[in-house]
Amino acid sequence: MSVPIVRTVPDLRARVRAWREEGARIAVVPTMGALHEGHLSLVRAALRRADRVIVTLFVNPKQFNSASDLAAYPRTEEEDAAKLAPLGVDILYAPGAEEMYPEGFATTVSVGDVSEGLCGAFRPGHFDGVATVVTKLLLQAGADLAFFGEKDFQQLQVVRRLVRDLDIPVEIVACPTVREEDGLAISSRNVRLSETERQIAPKLAEILRLAAGRIGAGAPVDRTLADARSAILAAGYARLEYLELRSEEDLAPLSTLDRPARLLAAAWLGEIRLIDNIQVMPLPQNGLAGASDRQLEEG
Ligand code: PAF
Secondary structure, eight states: OOOOEEOSHHHHHHHHHHHHHTTOOEEEEEEOSOOOHHHHHHHHHHHHHOSEEEEEEOOOGGGOSOHHHHHHSOOOHHHHHHHHGGGTOSEEEOOOHHHHSOTTOOOOOOOOGGGSSTHHHHSTTHHHHHHHHHHHHHHHHOOSEEEEEGGGHHHHHHHHHHHHHTTOOOEEEEEOOOBOTTSOBOOTTGGGSOHHHHHHTTHHHHHHHHHHHHHHTTOOHHHHHHHHHHHHHHTTOSEEEEEEEEETTTOOBOSSOOSOEEEEEEEEETTEEEEEEEEEOOGGGTSSSSOOHHHHHHO
16 A cells, blocks of 8 residues: 655646545645654544545755754655555655745745744744745645644644635644653654653643643733743753743733633753643633643643
């Protein structure tokens, strides 16, 4: 069993056109490859909702902040295709750089507002790169549904905003973060952690969960965030880029929990930058300690 690999836009469009003629519902799952359980959960969700599923694999140079990071990014197309085949994916769309960015390419999709702050403040140009390639992939695939993980929550909101602002006719489906047993959010970067760093890594999720529970139960936001920042550094993280409470819908900074929110963090363990986030719901909506059902299940 193998999954057909498509390399060009005309080939992709021809296949999608044939599916449309059959009346199929089509989903796309954009990835940069190096597929792990997090990606596969998106693919399974797509297979549940659509008749045909396209997985895209393109390591997008425009969203990397350094040439060394781009060069170090794993390229594992064969292994990725082998993971997708048994699931029943219909196409792996893996265009080359010249297909995505032919000579003379001069357009950038830049989403304001939700791209600002958080990762946007520490990775200049990153979300322009993401928005540009996602816009292209959505227009190339012409799918009804597109699946993204909540692990990259700011990216998810950037994608939602560009789809809304540019009237791209696709439903964005968000899927929950997949975690290791000890709570560490699954990421392709985790394999680069040393043994000691791997032991420290899940503390980020644990501290976020505790802080979310406290804020949800009514603790003051500023004090709780200050305590959580100290706890992340005390746990062994070398550097904290940000830990912030933001409105879930538009990522506006919050100093009180007056609407559904997310606690988002990025921190460095040695050379590895990890991000994570967790939902925080105001008390009247759950009657518990502010943690959502999903958060309690994940915990
Ligand atoms: O999340 C990713 O893997 C990438 O940012 C995406 C959405 C595939 C765009 O390159």
